[in-house]
Every structure is written in C-alpha cells, then in structure tokens.
Amino acid sequence: MWWNTLGLALREIRRNLLRSFLTILGIVIGVAAVITMVTVGRGATQAVSDQITSLGTNLLMVRPGQRMGPGRDSAGSPPFRQADAEAIALQVAGVRAVAPQAATGAVAVFGARNWSTVVYGSTNAYFTTNNWTLAAGRLFEETELRAGAAVCVVGATVRRELFGTQDPVGARLRLRNISCEVVGLLQSKGQAAMGNDQDDVVVMPIATVQRRLTGNLNVGTLLVSMDDGVDTERVKADLARLLRERRKLAESDENNFNVLDTKQLAETLSSTTQVMTMLLGAVAAVSLLVGGIGIMNIMLVSVTERTREIGIRLAIGALGHEVLLQFLIEAVVLAALGGLVGIVIATAASLALTSVMGVPYVFDPGINLLSFAFAAAIGVVFGYFPARRAARLDPIEALRHE
Incomplete structure (x- = not known):
C-alpha cells in the first residue's frame, strides 16, 4: 500500500511540474537561507578564532592605563x-x-x-x-x-x-x-x-x-x-x-595598567558571532513557515480540483485513511524535494560567500540534516489539514462535484 500510495503521489506531482515547483519555492528559499547563514556564520566564527590565535599562544597584552582600546586613559599612566x-x-x-x-x-x-x-x-x-x-x-x-x-x-x-x-x-x-x-x-x-x-x-x-x-x-x-x-x-x-x-x-x-587575555577575547568574539549566526538563522527560518503555508494552499486547491477522483476512490472501497495518506505523502514529498534542492543551492551559495568574504567553509552535516528534517516536518504539519479534508469528503457529494 505504501509504494502504491507513493506512486500515486509522484504521478500527481509530475502531472503539474510547474505548480509543484512554485509550491516548493518557499521551502527551497527557506532551507537555502538557513543553511547558508549558519555555514557562513560558523566560518566567520572560525576565522575570528584563528585570527585571535595568530596573535599568540596563551598571550597576555599589558599596556599602561586602566582601559583598553580607543580612548584608553594611558596619558596619565x-x-x-x-x-x-x-x-x-x-x-x-x-x-x-x-x-x-x-x-x-x-x-x-x-x-x-x-x-x-x-x-x-x-x-x-x-x-x-x-x-x-x-x-x-x-x-x-x-x-x-x-x-x-x-x-x-x-x-x-x-x-x-x-x-x-x-x-x-x-x-x-x-x-x-x-x-x-x-x-x-x-x-x-x-x-x-x-x-x-x-x-x-x-x-x-x-x-x-x-x-x-x-x-x-x-x-x-x-x-x-x-x-x-x-x-x-x-x-x-x-x-x-x-x-x-x-x-x-x-x-x-x-x-594604572591593564591586562588583556587574548583567549578571553577569542571566546567573547566567538560567542558574539555565534549568537548573531543563530539570530540570522532564526530569521531565515521564517521563510520555511511561509513555504509551508504555500504547500497547504496548493494542496487545498488540489483537493478541490480532484474532488471527483476522491469520490470515485471512496466509492469503490478506498478507506479514508488511505486518501489521507495519499495527500499527506504528496505534501511531504514536495517539502522534502524542496529541502534537497535548498541544500544544493545552500552549498553553492556558502562556498561562494565564504570565498568572497575570505573565511573558511565549515561544512556542518547537522544543520543540513536538521533543515531537511524540518522541511519534511513542515510538509506533514501543513499537509495534514488538506489531507484530512480530502479523507472526510462524502463520496456521493464528491461524485456530484463539477
């Protein structure tokens, strides 16, 4: 049953390729944005850490005055x-x-x-x-x-x-x-x-x-x-x-002197860039929700268009949960395809941006897997309502639908 249902879902996706592409576009952009932001941010964090380390190993910098940096009061010290x-x-x-x-x-x-x-x-x-x-x-x-x-x-x-x-x-x-x-x-x-x-x-x-x-x-x-x-x-x-x-x-x-520990400086700068990376990733993740809403809207349209098909299936003995599963799998497949395309685009964008910015490319399989899983989960969450609506259709009313 699972393979048959999957085959039906893929057939429907192939029948409307342009609409399917437009449906997953939000997921593609969301996944690509999240992975790119996190990857570039971690590359920047690594670059900061490496640059601080290049100043010296376990280095203390001692200078006159009570403060470091611009405006430090070394004149009277x-x-x-x-x-x-x-x-x-x-x-x-x-x-x-x-x-x-x-x-x-x-x-x-x-x-x-x-x-x-x-x-x-x-x-x-x-x-x-x-x-x-x-x-x-x-x-x-x-x-x-x-x-x-x-x-x-x-x-x-x-x-x-x-x-x-x-x-x-x-x-x-x-x-x-x-x-x-x-x-x-x-x-x-x-x-x-x-x-x-x-x-x-x-x-x-x-x-x-x-x-x-x-x-x-x-x-x-x-x-x-x-x-x-x-x-x-x-x-x-x-x-x-x-x-x-x-x-x-x-x-x-x-x-009347100050001591700067470069290790503490590295930890402070690294934690700051990590916070900024997570913030940018969270902002980019909003587009994943937008993509999920897009999937739900298209799936609702698909249910309306295929009302007679659903009625025929129910009339000849298909169970409600089988119809629900078919539409749910369509939504998950669309979201998963969007996730895969987004990962490919994110990899290319991350390589390009890290090269331009002069920071190392830090591949993190965790964020790639998490983004893909989140995209698939969005397919489940936003695809469930249209699928449930299809499964609850009255066969007689569905067959009368024009």
Whole structure:
C-alpha cells in the first residue's frame, strides 16, 4: 500500500511540474537561507578564532592605563621599561616568554618605492609571543640587540610593496634617517580579527627604535606568553602584583595598567558571532513557515480540483485513511524535494560567500540534516489539514462535484 500510495503521489506531482515547483519555492528559499547563514556564520566564527590565535599562544597584552582600546586613559599612566619585561620573565612562574614592544610609524623606502608601515622595536621574544615564523633569513643576534644595530625583519606586505617578488634578505631599506639591513622575512599571517594587516610590519631591536626613532626608553606594550596548561588567573594575579610593586602603587590605588587575555577575547568574539549566526538563522527560518503555508494552499486547491477522483476512490472501497495518506505523502514529498534542492543551492551559495568574504567553509552535516528534517516536518504539519479534508469528503457529494 505504501509504494502504491507513493506512486500515486509522484504521478500527481509530475502531472503539474510547474505548480509543484512554485509550491516548493518557499521551502527551497527557506532551507537555502538557513543553511547558508549558519555555514557562513560558523566560518566567520572560525576565522575570528584563528585570527585571535595568530596573535599568540596563551598571550597576555599589558599596556599602561586602566582601559583598553580607543580612548584608553594611558596619558596619565607611566610607560613601562624594558626592565619590567625582564622582571616578569624572572619572577612570574608559568611564563614562557616576555617581549617589550615599542611602536612607531615610519615610511620605508627601497629604491624608487616607498611604503608607510608600522615599526616595532622588541627582542627575539617578540617572535615567540606572537607566533611568528621565518620564511627566510634569521632573527636578531645578541650583539645586535645589545648594540642597537640597524637591522630589521620585515613582514610579507612590506616585502610585496617594496621588493615585489625579490628576496629582501640582505637588502637595505631606509626608515627615516636609518639605513637598515633586512636580515629576515616573516611568514604571512593575513588580516587580524580587528581588521588590521598583520603582515604590514617591520621589526627592529628595541634599542634601535628607542634611540633612533622614538627618542625615549618608553615601552608601550608588554607581551607575555604563558606555558600551556598554566592557571591563567594565577599568572595574571602574580603579574599584577609584581607590576604594582614596580610602579609603587599603594593598596588603595587602582592599577594604572591593564591586562588583556587574548583567549578571553577569542571566546567573547566567538560567542558574539555565534549568537548573531543563530539570530540570522532564526530569521531565515521564517521563510520555511511561509513555504509551508504555500504547500497547504496548493494542496487545498488540489483537493478541490480532484474532488471527483476522491469520490470515485471512496466509492469503490478506498478507506479514508488511505486518501489521507495519499495527500499527506504528496505534501511531504514536495517539502522534502524542496529541502534537497535548498541544500544544493545552500552549498553553492556558502562556498561562494565564504570565498568572497575570505573565511573558511565549515561544512556542518547537522544543520543540513536538521533543515531537511524540518522541511519534511513542515510538509506533514501543513499537509495534514488538506489531507484530512480530502479523507472526510462524502463520496456521493464528491461524485456530484463539477
């Protein structure tokens, strides 16, 4: 009986292909929209997580002032010194590396080309804390760090803008009045979570930047990389206690520095993008309900058109539940076909959008199966009323129908 009923349902769908296509269009759009929104949203979440991770493994960023970000009140807070980084490395347990960082903007010049970039002054610990790896060349030697030598390591963007495809290692570029030898090239990291280009960077020994570019011994940021598995809160507490002692703060004084945990930042941003993804998915799911209403309307029209056929079936012995099953299967098949077409369209749209947005494509079989099951369920829910109406027709009245 099931196969016979399914065959009758498919025959009716084939007889009205255009109407069947228009009927499932709402389901197709709804399923495609839900899957696309969720897939792209999860790709964005993954991209944010990867970009935050690229800043450094278990990284704490310590800066003067009580707040982070634009408008932070660092003007009245004393800067750090390189000795602060050395004290943290020696006295705080669980710390893998500490890098003092002094930053300034400068125009890099090579031959007839120039490029405005950011110059960071630091030690070799900078490359450890920021998860940098070398594509070519070497890091700084101890003698270069102590003497403040005019050497630098450049990022991929600086290499592209100044040197093109040429190997920059061994070449000399000019930063203001400094002729700097390029000793290393960094592997590309791409765009950071905040939108800045991580590869647009020139790294020099901190003594060189302080003496010849900034003109002071100030350290704007301390980058603290922690060992895997350590208690982050304990390290942050020990770090704060040490810095308060070194900055001579009384017990009643608030910290005049702030500590940003990049892991917490990653979790916050990821949870935010996940909430937005679920919100967009819920909005898109409304079109599935619209598609279900469309199926119900068309099935009601179909019942009206086939009243005499239903009357004949009932008159020759068909049971009411068999007629109900036939129309219910038609509705479910239409909804399921819409779900399958929507999945195909969603896959193509997700691949295209993630490619354009530059985020990874994260295939989730769960959301695909859930969307398909929800589409089929909509066929059951919205197809039941027309099917029940067909099953309850009076055979005599149905045969009289014109």
